Amino acid sequence: MDLSSAKMIGAGLACIALVGAGIGIGNVFSALINSVARNPAAQGQVQPFAFLGFALAEATGLFGLAIAFLILFVF
Amino acid sequence: MALEIRPLEQFKIDRLIPIHIGGVDVSYTNAAFLMTIAVLLITALLVFGTRKRALVPGRWQSIAEMSYEFVADMVETNVGHGGQEFFPFVFTLFMFILFANFLGLVPYSYTVTSQIIVTFALAAVVFIGVTIIGIVRHGFHFLRLFVPQGVPAALLLLLVPIELLSYCIRPFTLAIRLFANMLAGHTMLAIFGGFAASLGLLGIFPMGIDILIVALEVLVAALQAYVFAILTCLYLSDAINLH
Numbered sequence: 001m002d003l004s005s006a007k008m009i010g011a012g013l014a015c016i017a018l019v020g021a022g023i024g025i026g027n028v029f030s031a032l033i034n035s036v037a038r039n040p041a042a043q044g045q046v047q048p049f050a051f052l053g054f055a056l057a058e059a060t061g062l063f064g065l066a067i068a069f070l071i072l073f074v075f
Numbered sequence: 076m077a078l079e080i081r082p083l084e085q086f087k088i089d090r091l092i093p094i095h096i097g098g099v100d101v102s103y104t105n106a107a108f109l110m111t112i113a114v115l116l117i118t119a120l121l122v123f124g125t126r127k128r129a130l131v132p133g134r135w136q137s138i139a140e141m142s143y144e145f146v147a148d149m150v151e152t153n154v155g156h157g158g159q160e161f162f163p164f165v166f167t168l169f170m171f172i173l174f175a176n177f178l179g180l181v182p183y184s185y186t187v188t189s190q191i192i193v194t195f196a197l198a199a200v201v202f203i204g205v206t207i208i209g210i211v212r213h214g215f216h217f218l219r220l221f222v223p224q225g226v227p228a229a230l231l232l233l234l235v236p237i238e239l240l241s242y243c244i245r246p247f248t249l250a251i252r253l254f255a256n257m258l259a260g261h262t263m264l265a266i267f268g269g270f271a272a273s274l275g276l277l278g279i280f281p282m283g284i285d286i287l288i289v290a291l292e293v294l295v296a297a298l299q300a301y302v303f304a305i306l307t308c309l310y311l312s313d314a315i316n317l318h
Contacts, residue, residue, distance in 0.1 A: 065263075066258050
């Protein structure tokens with residue numbers, strides 16, 4: 001296997017990290033919808049935490065994506 | 076492929092004014108130029124926004140007041156009342172990262188926060204500052220931060236190293252989170268832009284995706300500044316209130 005095809009495979013493997021980010025973001029917003037549906041008055045209080053959770057969950061996936069880009073375009 | 080895609084070229088640092096002092100390269104680069112613009116814009120917004128001091132605020136005064144109140148609220152709820160003295164620091168951090176992120180979205184400009192050295196410097200300032208504040212406030216007692224309350228002594232052998240480790244990797248996660256978000260977003264924009272350029276008439280589809288990614292990036296730019304600021308508040312709260 002030459003280097004360029006190994007790079008492609010490596011980048012593809014690194015993108016698996018996005019699975020976790022997808023699950024995490026889905027969890028965050030499902031919890032937000034659940035809590036707002038139960039208590040609509042709490043929306044103002046819980047929404048900032050939801051976006052914080054969204055950003056934290058998304059960042060973990062982006063670590064993997066950044067690794068994929070580094071494999072593809074830097075090395 | 077007729078058109079080569081080089082998505083990471085946008086992160087190249089150019090020396091605008093080469094300066095060398097004693098063999099050390101301290102050139103004024105395009106990154107430094109964008110940082111200067113960010114600082115000037117923040118100063119202009121706050122100085123000219125609050126110049127009139129109208130009782131009924133105009134547009135600019137509203138923006139200045141809203142950003143102030145937003146960060147003041149954040150500090151108040153997350154650090155508590157003792158945290159107000161750190162409000163200027165958190166406000167500066169928030170505004171700088173917010174403006175750097177937004178300026179990076181302007182076409183042909185430069186994203187300062189996509190350089191890991193910039194984000195790591197900011198995170199290191201937060202980490203070292205918080206540690207010093209904790210030690211000054213509590214002295215030797217500060218080490219209680221690493222010992223969870225109400226845990227059996229046998230478990231402490233396991234938990235204390237974990238707490239210590241999680242404390243020590245804070246600057247890295249803080250830096251890499253902002254850096255990776257900016258790097259991934261802008262690389263994605265460039266890749267889809269390259270598709271749009273090389274596909275000809277069909278390039279309208281990747282261009283549509285690119286427009287959606289720009290919308291996502293606007294959200295991410297604001298959100299990452301918010302996350303950086305709120306995590307700074309949480310770390311400060313740890314150092315001041317010791318859980």
